[in-house]
Amino acid sequence: MSIGLKFVANLRYEISKYFVRSTCKIAVEVEPSLIEKLENAEIKARHHPGRAKIGKIELPLNLRHALERVTGDYPIKTLLKDCKQLDQYIGSRHPPVEQEELNGKMKSITKEVDNRMPPGKLSSLGEESAVNWWRIREKLIKRLMAQRNYSWKPIEYGTYESLVYAIGRGAKEYSVLTSILNELRVRDQSFQPRSYFDFGSGVGTGMWAASNLWKDTIFEYYNVDSSRHMNDLSELILREGNENEQILLRNVYYRQFLPAIETLYDLVVLSYTLFELPNIESRRDVLLNLWKKCSGYMVIIEEGTRRGSELVNEARDFILNLNSEELKGEVFAPCSHNLTCPRLSNNGDRTPCNFEVRYVPLHLGGVKNNSLTTRYSYVVLKKGKISDATRKWPRLVRPTLLRSKHIICRMCTEDAKLQEVIFTHSKHGRHAYRCAKASDWGDRLPIKLGDQLPTIRKTVNSNDE
Structure with missing residues (x-):
């Protein structure tokens, strides 16, 4: 080894003896009622009440056969x-x-074009050349506007397009709606909806999920979709693909x-529809109309992209900021x-x-x-106040990271902060550690976050290098 390399190695060793690595953890308190159940083996940590996922979701057999x-x-x-x-x-809209x-x-593009084609140059051009110059300039502005702006247009669903939608997205949307509505059913067991309203109902995926969970209580399904072909296909699917069969559900209505x-509905759904509305004003008009029709819960769903998430958040904030006492609501x-x-x-x-769900596609x-x-x-x-005592539980917003002797959970807390907590058996106890280990993206942890625990200071010696 050269003298230079030996010097660097020795210097690194001397520094490593004094180098300190710091880690910090957040104190947590598991729900007392849950601790008692865990201690008495009434439930296992992997079945704690904050778990929302129901595993891989598959369309009911009769709907699979109907789609086929x-x-x-x-x-x-x-x-x-x-x-x-x-x-x-x-998905890319x-x-x-x-x-x-x-x-x-x-304005920005016009200024850019002015720099490339200064208007002052016109004074040196003849009449015909000036007309040609303006034509070229306008074409350039139009081309740049087309290149830098998303060209939105509504999707027109005819007979074939509706079928493509049903086959390509039916199982996927059903799994998303089932996952969301199942959490609602589990957390609020007193909620027994008697009426269902779906705006942008498509082929009826929301109705499939709601009827699977509350078939015995819902007596009216009201579906609104601007495509007559979507409505016809939705009804045909409910007849199991045969026009002569009796419809599977009671009191199903379709409108365009x-x-x-001003009829009120217990459960209102707006799924994968916001992208189809032409501007923010139309979105607000629809949201206000639907919220006025809602007497219980309203569910809004979009693609799990950044833009889809922004549209959902826009709708969320619009509803929460309504001034009327009659229209007050909570998340x-x-x-x-x-x-x-x-x-x-x-x-x-x-x-x-965004969140993630597993589903079984059509074969x-x-x-x-x-x-x-x-x-x-x-x-x-x-609509109104939420009485659910578990609402303040933090929700995991990214996959749980399982590491040697510790677990990293990234969650959204009740004070609207993104908090990362490193769970260890020694610092947080076995109940918190096992609940964290059993939880994943989308679940809630039945805990209350506390203060930062004392910092652990560990000297790194040469063996750690």
Whole structure:
């Protein structure tokens, strides 16, 4: 070894003897009632009440068969290809650009073009050349506007497009809605909805999920979708793919427009629809109309992308900021608070507030995948006050990281902060440690966060190098 390398190695060793590594942990307090049940072996930590996931979700057999029947004589390979393309397109959508933003971009691009093609040059051009110069300039501005702005347009669903949507997204959307509504059913067991309203109902995925959970209590299903073909297909699926069969549910109604009547509904759903509305004003009008029709819970769902998460958050804030006492509400899930979303309040962080669910796709055309995952953003709003004592439990907003002798959980807390907690058996006790180990993205932890624990100071010696 050269003299230089020996000097560096010795210096590194001397420094390592005095180098200190610091780690910190947050104190937590497990719900006392839960501790008693865990101590008495009434429940196991992996079944603690904050767990929301119900594993891999599969369409009921009768709906799977119905979707297979409605494909008819369409070539399966072509159908599946179009399903994939539609799903990718929906997942990559942007909301429409607002006029104010368009005006700002137009000013910016016009200034940029002025620098490239100074208007002062016109004085040196002849009449014909000036006309040509202006034509080139306008074309350049239009091209730059087209390149830098998302070209939004509504999706038109005809007979075939509706079928593609049902085959490509039916199982996925059903799993998302089932996961969300199941948590609502478990946390609020007194909620027994008697009426269901779905705006942008599509092929009826929300109705499938709600009826599977509350079939004995819901006596009316009101579906609104602007596509007549979607409504027809939804009804055909409920007839198990055969027009001569009796419909599976009672009192199912379809409309293409929001009704003017002021009937109240216990459960209102707005799923994968906000992207279809042309501007923020139309979104607010729809939200206000639906919220006025809601007497219990309203569920809003979108794609789990940054833009989908922003639209859900926009809807959440709009409802929470309504001034009327009659329209006051609170967030039931996923937030444990009514404050500003900490994930989306940071403009530098492009990470969406989203969650993940596993589902079983349709096995058509040789598709053999037994499990796929999808990400979604959502909010569940309750009319009036929430009495759920567990609402303040922090929710895991990213996958749990299992490490040697410690577990890292990243969660959103009741004071609207993104908190990372390192759970260890020695510092937090076995109950907190096991509950954290059994929990994952989307679950809630039945704990109360406390103060920061004393810092552990560990000297790094040469053996740690």
